[in-house]
Amino acid sequence: MKFGVVVFPGSNCDADVIHVCKEVMQCETRVLWHKDTHLQDLTTEDCIMIPGGFSYGDYLRCGAIARFSPIMEKVIEHANKGGYVFGICNGFQVLCESHLLPGALLANNHQRFICQNQYLLPQTNNTALTQQLDLTTPLNIPIAHGEGRYFADADTLKMLKQNDQILFKYCDASGNITEAANPNGSIENIAGICNVNRNVFGMMPHPERCAESVLGNADGKKLFESLLNLVYG
Amino acid sequence: MPLKELLDPQGKAVEHSLHNLGFQATNVRIGKHITLKIEATSQEEATQKVEEACKKLLHNPVMEYYEFTVSA
């Protein structure tokens, strides 16, 4: 599997995602500039990463402007053809604004930007991103956002549950999904979801920030391994 | 403005501090106010253009409703 990492003006986690894909996971990685109108040699076997950051300064609404960059048309095409797309933090917001994922990310309920280690519990093994994860042990994956409160109306929420589209929920150290463990007021502690045909993933926490032991936490690497394993396994 | 049924934490926080200052304001809601100038030959054309700009970029139906006025 090759990775394509989209770079918007204002993305600032792009270099981090490229480092993890290329150096840590030893995969071929392409950089996709927002003005490009092609995906280079990426096929539907490959995964397009939309990294965190403040695309276009997050003005108007996070991800609202990024959605109209030329590359996003190609990314939407790639997704509709079944190719993998993985949006992290700002990337998740862009995917919601582009209607590749349902719902929206609103301002945190406490009105503050928050950056901390955060426990989350995988909710399903039925996707490439989570198929290797243990559903009983919480993962410690840092969050860093000001607009991370996931919101979906009642019908959308019902659909997410019926189709098993919820990937992660915020929890405490021992895995309990409680209101106290919810860092931003997301509906039902939702931290990440996938689309109906299970090839587009979005999550607010940053797995690329904990993929190396030198940083004292490698839980995030498990997601990348899970994603890659599907192809080699 | 944020949809009515949506929790508006910013509005709630401002309502709370208004109470502390002795103002009994209720359902305080905070949204965006955008002003812009566009070229248009008529009122209708201007309205139609703004409508389209809202639909395409300025408005996200999942969380917001919008109103606008056009003035020469």
Add this chain to the structure above:
Amino acid sequence: MPLKELLDPQGKAVEHSLHNLGFQATNVRIGKHITLKIEATSQEEATQKVEEACKKLLHNPVMEYYEFTVSA
């Protein structure tokens, strides 16, 4: 709304992307729109109360100007 002479980064970014989408909008400015309900026996009293709320909390004179309307 942000004072006219101040740089409005958000307005500038939205104006830029409107251009990319084919809308020739100019001096796009983005500020806050606040709606609230208060008890008042008359239009004047309401206006006076809102005026005070703006002066005390809602308005930052260094950065913004404000207008408001009162409706029964």
Add this chain to the structure above:
Amino acid sequence: MSIKVHQPAVNEETAKSLGLLSEEYEKIQQILGRIPTFTELSVYAVMWSEHCSYKNSIKYLKKLPRKGKALLVEAGEENAGLVDIGDGWACAFKIESHNHPSAVEPFQGAATGVGGISRDIFTMGARPIASLNSLRFGNLDNKRTQHLLKGVVKGISHYGNCFGVPTVAGEVYFDDCYQVNPLVNAMSVGIVKVGETISATSEGVGNPIYIVGASTGKDGIHGATFASEDLGEDAEDKIPSVQVGDPFTEKLLLEATLEVIKTGAVVGMQDMGAAGITCSTNEMSAKGEHGMKIWLDKVPTRQKNMQPFEILLSESQERMLIVVQKGKEKEVEAVFEKWDLHCAIIGEVTEGNLVQYYMNDELVAEVPADTLVLGGGAPVYDRSYKQPSYHSKRDNFNINTISLPNNYIEITKQLIQNPNIASKRFIYKQYDSMVGINNASTNKPSDATVIRLKESNKGLVVTVDCNSRYVHADAYKGGAIAVSEAARNIVCTGAKPVAITNCLNFGNPYDEEVYWNFVHALKGMGDACLKFDTPVTGGNVSFYNQSPNRAVNPTPTIGMLGLIDNVDDAMTLPFKKEGDIIYLIGTCRNDISSSEYLVHHHKVELSPAPHFDLEEEATIQNAVTNLIQNKLIASAHDISEGGLFIAVLESAMAGNLGFEINTNP
């Protein structure tokens, strides 16, 4: 668009209103051999201001140790100091203040502070990889303090997070002396390959000069307001009282700048900080010993009919001046086109040393660059000073008058709730401290923050420190302690102190007691820098920090850089294992002078600085370094505010362990 140039008459009154002394006005006339035009007077006024010329401090700054084998660039030569960190890499780092703007509008004041210091780093071709800040406010129970604190933290968080550089360390103090005039010092640390740095110079007759980045508005033009009395009511002409930072444009400017340097077409570059175009055009010309011809009407402006002096003095954010090799214009413009940034030719390099400013082909100002700049013609003053009168009150403090407490539990509870001691999580959790995935201290807390370098397994270790109460009590000792405290934090993290930057926040230099503290604090700092072999690579001086009845505490904030050969060998502060033995290194003295306990519990405002001996300090630090290198200890933590009890508590809480301490009765 031709603008009617408005040049008011110039006399001594005009000069005074622009902040110039009469003898300075005389000197300008001698230099030019005539009465200066209004635009020329404005140029001299801003270049000879305290902020740009350091006229009331340079005499003593020069005495600080600035030499060191690891220094590739010495203090004052470039925008920031440059230290060789091995493996072909160098580190540029600097700290600067944005105190007064933050008192007016805390959010934008702090935000533009972060933006400004980051530009000082990437203007040299280095990529900023870490930010730190040192904040000081008045009493936390005061409403205005809460407003300032909230605004400043949100401003730093907004700008830093959007710009994408992690905020990895800092300090926050609350003391009544900062009630009216808070201190907001921002520090930035960047890395660059040796040999790929860019200098702030200008040469090569005929080379085009570009202004790049944001457009120019009337931001930050204070003082010279009366001169624009034909100020229309139309807000388009009004002078904004506040500068607004745009971190999104700054991020584009960072990427575009680093990319344009790779084209090899850049002769010299400087960011636009205080005094915007005036400062960059003159400093670069003086350094490159060439002249410039600048057409002000070519500068992209945000507001209508700006006068020449307004364009020259504008401090609009996120702009750079670049001198490009003739013939390479297309290459350079393509880079800025890619990043959607303004990139306009506004002048060219000329022979000689005259910088000529034109407005629609009308020469509005012509000034010899070298007569304007620090180290050139800018005035240097030697201020008089005398020992502060409050020292007598300080000296009659006697520890025996302090009664021994009987409610130790109660006192410790008070101590740990003291805002200067309690956790600052509620502040730093609003900063993105992890972007860039180089912060190796996130899950391994230590006294200083370790930044891993992807290019080698080395690590930069950074900290920012200053206890201004000690400096207020005894300027020499306080200055030495500030440097030693920073070194202690670096050593306890298992690293070697390498160099420092400093932000000298003081009151009015014309107040003799304030200046006495300034001179002696610098002396103490200098001696400590020599002892720890950490030369000063540059920094900033901020005077006039005061409230109506007194100056703020003398606050020489120290930003220190350390180096660790292997990031995995970094030492951390949490206790590790039950049964480990806790050692106190250094002698414990019956000394509570200037302690938080004495000030807050016993309400003794003024007492001497605590015991301090530079030799003893160095010996202890070397001992700790050896312990760590020989892998003899499991954790290390320095004792600072709150003393021994707080230090042990912090290590215990971080390790989720308890402790048992017996003091021999």
